[in-house]
Amino acid sequence: MLEPCDVIREAIVSALPSIPVESLGRMMEKLIQQGVETEEDLQYVREQDIEDFIKPIQCRKLLASWKRKSPLPAGKNWPDAFKVNWEKMTSSLNMCLQNGKRPTPADRRQMIRVLVDDIRKIEVNPSRAQCLIIATDIVRQYPQSFMDTLDDGRTTVGAGYESLLCQIKTRIEHLNRNNTLARRRASKATNGTKPQRRPTDTYGCTQWQPELPPEETEASLEDDRQKLMELFSREGSSGMERAEVLKLMEKTYYLQRQMINANPAPALEHVKQQWPYLFFPRSMCTHFEVLTDVSIVRKIEAFLEEHGKNIMEFFKKNPTNDDVKNVLFRTDCSVTASNILQVLMAHFKEPLDALIIQTD
Structure with a gap:
C-alpha cells in the first residue's frame, strides 16, 4: 500500500505534470496536515485548501480530476453486496480456510489490512x-476459521464475531485517526429532543470530546466544578452518595473530557486534584457509559450470567494449579462474581488482595 505522500504526489502530478517542485512539496505537506491519507480522501479537498500553491485554473483542473476519479456514493445497503476478495489474501490463509483451520495471527492481521482497504x-x-x-x-462462511470459541473449539463466545468485528473497526479508526473529514458526528437535534449519539473515529468512543452543552458556557461549567471541589473538601467520599454530586458530574462531562484529552496529557495526580469525585467507582462507570454508550456494570453482569457457569465448569474439570484447586474447594464451585474473579486470579497467579478486600 502506498504511503500518503506517494498517493498525493501521484494524484497531483498526473493532473498537473508541469507543477513546480516547490509548490508540489508545500501542497503535499498541507494536504497531509489536513488528514488526506488515501486517494479517496482527495474528493473532499476544496479550492481554498490549495489556492495558496497554484493558480485558480490549475486548482479547478486538479479538483475536477480528483472528482472524476472518486468512487460513486455508496448505497445504504452496500455491505450486503460486499464480497471479500480472497485472492488478495496470503496463500497460507487460504489454505487454512480450505482445511477448516484457524489462520495464524500474522495472516489474520494481513487479511484485516487488505479487507479494510x-x-x-x-x-x-x-x-x-x-x-x-x-x-x-x-464468520458464517468460514466458522471453523473465524468463529470466537473457547479452547474446546465447540463453545461459542458471545455471538461469535466480536473479535473479527473489533479488528475491522479498529483498523478503520486507526486509518482515519487524523482525517477529520471522515468522522461521524452527532447530528444536532431540530425538534428539541436529545440528539442520538453516533460513532466517531476514536476507537469505539461515542462522546470522545462532546460539544459544549446547550445554554452552558465554559465559565458556568467551571463554576460547577468549583462546587464539586467545595463539596469534596467539606464531605469527602461521603458526598459521592449525594444526588447533587451525581448531577454535577454528569453536567460537567464536557470539561472532564477537555482535561483528559489535553495535549500534552495532564498528570494523573493533577486530574485527581481537579476532579476528585471522578476517581470513585460510581463516577468512573458513569463516565465510561457516557464515553462509549456501554453500561460496563450491566455488561459484566450479563457476561457472568452467560459465561460464569462455563468458566467454573472448565476449571473444575481442568484445575490449572493448586491455588485454583483451593479456591474451588473453598467456594464449593458456586457461580458468583466473587468466586469467578477468585478462580481467574488464582489461574493467572495474581495476589487476591490486589483486587478483593476480605472482611468478616
Whole structure:
C-alpha cells in the first residue's frame, strides 16, 4: 500500500505534470496536515485548501480530476453486496480456510489490512453496523476459521464475531485517526429532543470530546466544578452518595473530557486534584457509559450470567494449579462474581488482595 505522500504526489502530478517542485512539496505537506491519507480522501479537498500553491485554473483542473476519479456514493445497503476478495489474501490463509483451520495471527492481521482497504474504497469510515454485516458474513462462511470459541473449539463466545468485528473497526479508526473529514458526528437535534449519539473515529468512543452543552458556557461549567471541589473538601467520599454530586458530574462531562484529552496529557495526580469525585467507582462507570454508550456494570453482569457457569465448569474439570484447586474447594464451585474473579486470579497467579478486600 502506498504511503500518503506517494498517493498525493501521484494524484497531483498526473493532473498537473508541469507543477513546480516547490509548490508540489508545500501542497503535499498541507494536504497531509489536513488528514488526506488515501486517494479517496482527495474528493473532499476544496479550492481554498490549495489556492495558496497554484493558480485558480490549475486548482479547478486538479479538483475536477480528483472528482472524476472518486468512487460513486455508496448505497445504504452496500455491505450486503460486499464480497471479500480472497485472492488478495496470503496463500497460507487460504489454505487454512480450505482445511477448516484457524489462520495464524500474522495472516489474520494481513487479511484485516487488505479487507479494510477494500471497504474504504467504498466508504472511508463505515459504521459499526455496516462492519457487523461484513464480519458476520465472513464468520458464517468460514466458522471453523473465524468463529470466537473457547479452547474446546465447540463453545461459542458471545455471538461469535466480536473479535473479527473489533479488528475491522479498529483498523478503520486507526486509518482515519487524523482525517477529520471522515468522522461521524452527532447530528444536532431540530425538534428539541436529545440528539442520538453516533460513532466517531476514536476507537469505539461515542462522546470522545462532546460539544459544549446547550445554554452552558465554559465559565458556568467551571463554576460547577468549583462546587464539586467545595463539596469534596467539606464531605469527602461521603458526598459521592449525594444526588447533587451525581448531577454535577454528569453536567460537567464536557470539561472532564477537555482535561483528559489535553495535549500534552495532564498528570494523573493533577486530574485527581481537579476532579476528585471522578476517581470513585460510581463516577468512573458513569463516565465510561457516557464515553462509549456501554453500561460496563450491566455488561459484566450479563457476561457472568452467560459465561460464569462455563468458566467454573472448565476449571473444575481442568484445575490449572493448586491455588485454583483451593479456591474451588473453598467456594464449593458456586457461580458468583466473587468466586469467578477468585478462580481467574488464582489461574493467572495474581495476589487476591490486589483486587478483593476480605472482611468478616
